[in-house]
Amino acid sequence: QVQLVESGGGEVQAGGSLRLSCAASGRTFSPLVMGWFRQAPGKEREVVAHISWDEIATYYADSVKGRFTISRDNAKNTAYLQMNSLKPEDTAVYFCAAQRSSYYRDTYAMDYWGKGTLVTVSS
Numbered sequence: 001q002v003q004l005v006e007s008g009g010g011e012v013q014a015g016g017s018l019r020l021s022c023a024a025s026g027r028t029f030s031p032l033v034m035g036w037f038r039q040a041p042g043k044e045r046e047v048v049a050h051i052s053w054d055e056i057a058t059y060y061a062d063s064v065k066g067r068f069t070i071s072r073d074n075a076k077n078t079a080y081l082q083m084n085s086l087k088p089e090d091t092a093v094y095f096c097a098a099q100r101s102s103y104y105r106d107t108y109a110m111d112y113w114g115k116g117t118l119v120t121v122s123s
Contacts, residue, residue, distance in 0.1 A: 001026050001027055001112075002024055002025070002026040002027055002028060002030075002032065002098055002111070002112045003024070003025045003026050003112070004022055004023070004024055004096045004097070004098060004112055004113065004114035005022070005023045005025075005096075005114055005115075006020060006021070006022050006094065006095065006096045006114045006115070006116060006117040007020070007021050007022075007023070007117060008020040008021045008117060009094060009117030009118045009119045010118075010119070010120070011120040011121075011122065012086055012119075012120070012121055012122070013121070013122055014086060014087055014088055014121055014122065014123050015085060015086065016086050016121070017082070017083060017084045017085075017086065018083045018086060018119060019080060019081070019082050019083070020036070020080065020081040020083070020094055020096075020117060020119070021078055021079070021080055022034065022036075022078060022079040022080070022081075022096030022114060023077065023078050024077040024078065024079070024098065024112075025077065028077045030100060031053040031100070031101060031102040032053060032098045032099065032100060032101070033050055033051070033052055033053060033098065033099040033101050033102070033103065033104045033105075034050065034051050034070070034072055034079035034096070034097075034098055035047060035048075035049065035050030035051070035070075035096070035097045035098070035099070035104070035110060036048040036049050036050070036070060036079075036081045036094060036095070036096060036097070037094070037095045037097055037110075038090075038092035038093065038094045038095065038119075039092055039093050039095070039116075040089075040091060040092040040093075041091075041092075043092075045095070046061065047059075047061060048060070048061055048064055048068065048070075048081070048094070049061065049064065049068060049070040049081065050070065050099075050104050051070045051071065051072055051079070052102060052103045052104065053074075053101075053102040053103070054102065055071070055072060057103055057104065058070055059104065063089070064083075064090075067083065067084050067085045067086075068081060068082065068083050068084070069081070069082040069084075070082075079096060081094070083119070086119075086121045087121060088121050088122065088123045089121075090119060090121050091119060091120050091121045092118075092119060093116040093117070093118050093119075094116060094117055094118075094119050095113055095114055095115075095116045096113070096114040097110035097112060097113050097114070098110065098111060098112040099111055
């Protein structure tokens with residue numbers, strides 16, 4: 001079992017930057033794909049980005065491509081989401097999630113979820 005805890009959320013002005021962190025604990029010795037999802041008020045939860053165990057494969061939603069960067073430090077059992085050029089549309093609760101796989105499998109559900117951290121971008 002793996003536990004995930006997000007941190008780094010907060011309020012920023014449009015155009016600003018924020019870095020989210022996701023600390024994993026438990027059975028983290030198993031390969032894990034790490035991902036970030038977000039859910040805006042009244043909207044469905046959507047994938048933002050994910051990264052493979054070996055950091056080779058990454059994915060970004062079109063809405064954040066070129067602005068957000070996902071990374072991880074397996075030695076620290078931590079994943080990050082660097083968010084630059086933030087827009088009001090980025091306002092959402094951001095969730096960290098993990099999948100028991102070396103590479104992302106879109107036919108698999110995410111196996112572990114954090115409770116989320118709120119990001120608010122003001123205009």
